[in-house]
Amino acid sequence: MANPKEKTPMCLVNELARFNRIQPQYKLLNERGPAHAKIFTVQLTLGEQVWEAEGTSIKKAQHSTAAKALAESVLPRPAPRSPKVDVNSNPGSITPTVELNGLAMKRGEPAIYRPLDPKPIPNYRANYNFRGMINQRYHYPVPKIFYVQLSVGSREFIGEGRTRQAARHNAAMKALQALRNEPIPERPPQTQEGTDASKSEISLVYEIALKRNLSVNFEVLKESGPPHMKSFLTRVTVGEFSAEGEGNSKKLSKKRAALSILQDLKKLPFIPTVEKPKTHYKKRTKTILKTGPDYGQGMNPISRLAQIQQAKKEKEPEYQLLSERGMPRRREFVMQVKVNNEVTTGTGPNKKVAKRNAAEAMLLQLGYKASTMDNKGWNGQKAPFTEPTSNTQKGLLHLSPDVYQEMEASRNSSTTGGPTATMARELLLNGQSPPADGSLPVKGKNLACSVSVQPAQQLDYLAHIQGFQVGFRDVAPRRL
Known part of the structure; x- marks a missing residue:
């Protein structure tokens, strides 16, 4: 059924049969069709009248037969019941x-x-039993x-x-x-103090008492009634004035007491409010960092450039990767930095070095001196030289395949004045280490070091360039 509260045809047939004092009888006459699509035929007998109807289930067939009987039956029907109307009841769900x-x-x-x-x-009689005595067992x-x-x-x-x-x-x-039919009385406009509509009566009492330097005291005088319907009586005292309020809660009685005493407080003479002069405070000037040409020379160029822009209250530098070229083991990155309308670029074997070189170029373009780097590196940290791994012995020179091939080519040739020989001579005489980025300058290119050369091969190569021979001899260890 669409609405479960509505009566079904079988219920209505039962009411009709009860009103006529007869008994309805339902009988299953026929059942046909396959197991998944049965059709049932039900017969309804109501007095001397008989009806038949079909349905996909026995219950549906019964309802169909009952609906057919309601439409064709000539039996007298009961009058519809009128809803009970209580004089003291309120329509709807509102009490x-x-x-x-x-x-x-x-x-x-x-x-x-x-x-x-x-x-x-009044005139209530007790419940007497058939013997004329008061029922002592069931006494109400x-x-x-x-x-x-x-x-x-x-x-x-x-x-x-x-x-x-x-x-x-x-x-x-x-x-x-x-x-309900009486007009709502109009409230007179309030012109006295403490008339803010957004404030409660209790707040207004405290506000008026504070302006007049009076004390406020709320006290619950009486509590009466059963637990489910309590009644409280509260008294409020403001200076020489006092009033009482009653309600079904302490909060309501307190509010009504405050509302009663407000009528007395409004009769007092009006006190003009004196506005306090506004005090003006001087704004402290923010200390601006003076960024001269020598500022932050020992800092990382990236941090140095960012601090300079913050001190100038300008937009921070914007970095962008422009290109990435080279072989997978010899990459070269080009990074661009933009400060206002100035644009510079920097290159390096990784993004970090390229970004640092771009920041250094921007500092030079803006008129700042070049950044200096001590032995510990930027910001006092250890310089990021290539550390030997577990598979590499200490003291090995890490070179790329191109450099190693060039070394082999120069070993077979008789010329000793090329750039490779000059580099080898500097390594031999000065004892310099490879740069921090792990690359060696060969023919104007920064080549990443990836192949390790044994010390014997290095010494053989340097000896060949310098024109002397190297010999190895086993020496017996000395006894201590």
Whole structure:
């Protein structure tokens, strides 16, 4: 069914049969078709009338037969039931107390409930058994009627009911019938102090007391009523003034007490507010780093350039990789740096070195002196020379295949004045180490060192260039 709350045809047939005091009878007449697509035929007998209908299930066939019987039956039908209407009930899901609270807030008149003493039902007779004696085993207390007094502004209403909540609803319904058609009173414009609509009554009381240098004290005087419907009485004292408020919670009673005492505080003479002169503070000038031509010579050029741009309050440098060329073991990177409208480039065997060279070129272009590097490298860190690995012995010169081939070619030739010989002579006489990036200058190119040459081969090569011979002889170790 689309709506489960609606009655099915079988339910309606049962009501019709009950109204006519007959019994409906359903009977399965036929069942045909394959197992996955059965069709059932059901017969309904209602009094002297008989109907038949089919369906894909027994239940559907019964409903179809019942619907057919409802449409064709001539039996008298019961009158439709009218919904129960309670005089004290409120239409919809909103209770009378909730609706009255909303109306009271619009009128600016709080609704206050005060429970009264319950009274027993008059002329109530006890439950007597057939012997004329009071049933002592099943003895129930005499039921009571509860009363509640409701005050809305200057009007009062009395509600009654079997429970206190029913009495509240009854009083609220009476108040709604009396106040629903009355116009809402207009509130006079407030011109005195403490009239901010965004602040609560309690905040306004504290604000006025602070301006007049008065003390504020809230105190709960009384707490009455059952646990589910408490009533609190709170007193507020502001200097020489005092007022009381009542509500079903401490917060509400405190708010109503503050609302009552505000009426007395507004009668006091108005105190003009004196505005304090605004104090003007001088803004501290930020210390600007003076970046002269000698600034940061011992720093990494990348960090040096970034600090200079920050000190000038300008845009930081923008780095971009332009190209990457060369063999996989001998790569060359070209990095570009842009500062405002100035653009420079730098090359190197890796991106880090290329970026550093581009920053150094930008510093020189901007008018700064070249960066200096001590033995420890940039920023006091150890220089990144190539460290020997576990497979490489210490003291080996790491050269590329091209350099090694050139060394072999120069060994077979008789010329000794080429660039390779000059490099070998410098290595032999001065004892210089390879550069930090692990490359050697051969024919104007930086070649990455990847092949290790044995010391004997190096000495043989240098001896061949210098024109002397090298001989090896085993020496017996000395005894200590």
